[in-house]
Amino acid sequence: MAEYADREHYIPVRVTDLIDYLASDAGPAGGQPLTPDDQTRFRRFARAVTLHIHALYHAELRQLEDSYASFDPDGDPKPLKKLDPGASAAAQKELFGTFTHLMGRANYTHLSRPELEVVMAGASDWGIDMDIPWGAFDQVEVFVRGKGMSKRFKRNWRNRFRLEEVRVPTFNRVAVIFKQRPHKRLGKEADTDSVFLKLFKDIPQMDIEMLLPGGRVKMPWFERVKLGGSLSSTVGYVGWKLSAANLGGLAAALFAGSTAALLALYAPVALVLGYGYKTWYSFQVSKQTYSLQLTQSLYYQNLDNNAGVMYRLLDEAEEQECRETLLSYFYLWRYAADRGWTAAELDDYVELDLERRLNMEVDFEIADALAKLERAGIVSKTGDRYRAVPLEAAQATLDQMWQQYPSRGIPASGGA
Known part of the structure; x- marks a missing residue:
C-alpha cells in the first residue's frame, strides 16, 4: 500500500x-x-x-x-438560555474539537502554530508582511486543503511596467475558526463572545495571515533602511552645520531672538522633518493601497462565513x-x-x-x-x-x- x-x-x-x-x-x-x-x-x-x-x-x-x-454571531433566533462561563468554556472546547474532527473527515490539514509561523514568514508580491497579535485570540485554528499554483498579474519595471503573468503557490481552500478576547488591536467594539468561521479559496500560501483579524502591517526592510538612512544623513548634515557655526554666538543670537540665527537652523531641521515625513507618508499610502487590494481580492475569494x-x-x-x-x-x-x-x-x-x-x-x-x-x-x-x-x-x-x-x-x- x-x-x-x-x-x-x-x-x-x-x-x-x-x-x-x-x-x-x-x-x-x-x-x-x-x-x-x-x-x-x-x-x-x-x-x-x-x-x-x-x-x-x-x-x-x-x-x-x-x-x-450559543456562539453564532449571525444566529436568528438566539438561544433562549445564555450559558454561564463554565458551561460556555466547556461548549467552546467541544465545538472546536468537533470542528477539527469534521475538517479531518473533509480531508483538510490542520496547521499548528509553529507551522503557521513558518508559512506566514514574509509576503508574496501581492501581500504585505503582517504582525499577528496571537494574544487577541482566545482560540484560533487554521486548516488548509490542496496546494496549487494560481495566476496573478503584476507590473514589472524591468518590462517597462507592463502587466506580466506570474505563477504563485496557493492553498486551494483555507478554513479558519477563532474566538477573540479583549485586545487593543481589535478595538473596544470587538465581539469576544462569538466564534467566527471563515472559508476562503485560492489564498497565496505566504499571505495566509491576512485572513486573521487584528493584523498590523510591518514596514518592509527597504522602507526601514530608506527611512533610517534619510534620518541619519540629515541628522549628520545638521550636526555638520552646527559644528561649522560659532555655537556660542549662535546660542546668544537665538536667545536674543535673531531672525538670521533662526534661518540658519531652519534648513537642516526642515530637511530632517521633510525626509522623515515623506518616507512615513509613502509607507502609509502603501498600507492603504494594500488594504484596498486586500478587500477587493477577498471579496471574490471568500466562500462562506460562520454557520454557512x-x-x-x-x-x-x-x-x-x-x-x-x-x-x-x-x-x-x-x-x-x-x-x-x-x-x-x-x-x-x-x-x-x-x-x-x-x-x-x-x-x-x-x-x-x-x-x-x-x-x-x-x-x-x-x-x-x-x-x-x-x-x-x-x-x-x-x-x-x-x-x-x-x-x-x-x-x-x-x-x-
Whole structure:
C-alpha cells in the first residue's frame, strides 16, 4: 500500500460524476463493460449508499447546529438560555474539537502554530508582511486543503511596467475558526463572545495571515533602511552645520531672538522633518493601497462565513465519504472475485486507476472506508483479504438498515 508525502486524501470528483464513471467502466483493457442490467443495479446501490450517508450526516448536522447556536454571531433566533462561563468554556472546547474532527473527515490539514509561523514568514508580491497579535485570540485554528499554483498579474519595471503573468503557490481552500478576547488591536467594539468561521479559496500560501483579524502591517526592510538612512544623513548634515557655526554666538543670537540665527537652523531641521515625513507618508499610502487590494481580492475569494461554513464543510465531508465507500465497494465487487484483495492491493488499484484514467493523483484513504463497509455487512473479511458481497445482497442489507433509522433517532427522508 503506497503512501505519498506529496498527495492528499481528497478525491476531486463530484459523486454524481463518479457514479457515472463507475457505471460506464469497461475494464482495464476497455472490452469488458457492465451489462445494462448491472449498470441499473449498481446505480440503485450507489443511490442507496448516498442516501444512507446523507441520513447519518443530517443527524450530525443537527448536533453541530446545537453546539454552535450559543456562539453564532449571525444566529436568528438566539438561544433562549445564555450559558454561564463554565458551561460556555466547556461548549467552546467541544465545538472546536468537533470542528477539527469534521475538517479531518473533509480531508483538510490542520496547521499548528509553529507551522503557521513558518508559512506566514514574509509576503508574496501581492501581500504585505503582517504582525499577528496571537494574544487577541482566545482560540484560533487554521486548516488548509490542496496546494496549487494560481495566476496573478503584476507590473514589472524591468518590462517597462507592463502587466506580466506570474505563477504563485496557493492553498486551494483555507478554513479558519477563532474566538477573540479583549485586545487593543481589535478595538473596544470587538465581539469576544462569538466564534467566527471563515472559508476562503485560492489564498497565496505566504499571505495566509491576512485572513486573521487584528493584523498590523510591518514596514518592509527597504522602507526601514530608506527611512533610517534619510534620518541619519540629515541628522549628520545638521550636526555638520552646527559644528561649522560659532555655537556660542549662535546660542546668544537665538536667545536674543535673531531672525538670521533662526534661518540658519531652519534648513537642516526642515530637511530632517521633510525626509522623515515623506518616507512615513509613502509607507502609509502603501498600507492603504494594500488594504484596498486586500478587500477587493477577498471579496471574490471568500466562500462562506460562520454557520454557512459548517454546512458547506459537512457537505464536503459527506461527499468524500460517499466517494471512498463507492470506490472501495465497486473495485472489490468488479475485480477482486472470490479470492478477494488485501487493503494494500485495493488501495493501489484504486490509486492507479484514478491516475491512469482520470489523471487524478490521490492518496486513497482505504482503512476508514473498508471499516465502514465491513460494519455495514456489505464487505466481508477473511484473514487479511476483503470480498464484496453480491450486489443484490448488499442492496438488501442497505434496505434493511434504512428501516431501522427512525428507531435510532435518524431521520429518513425516503426509501433506498
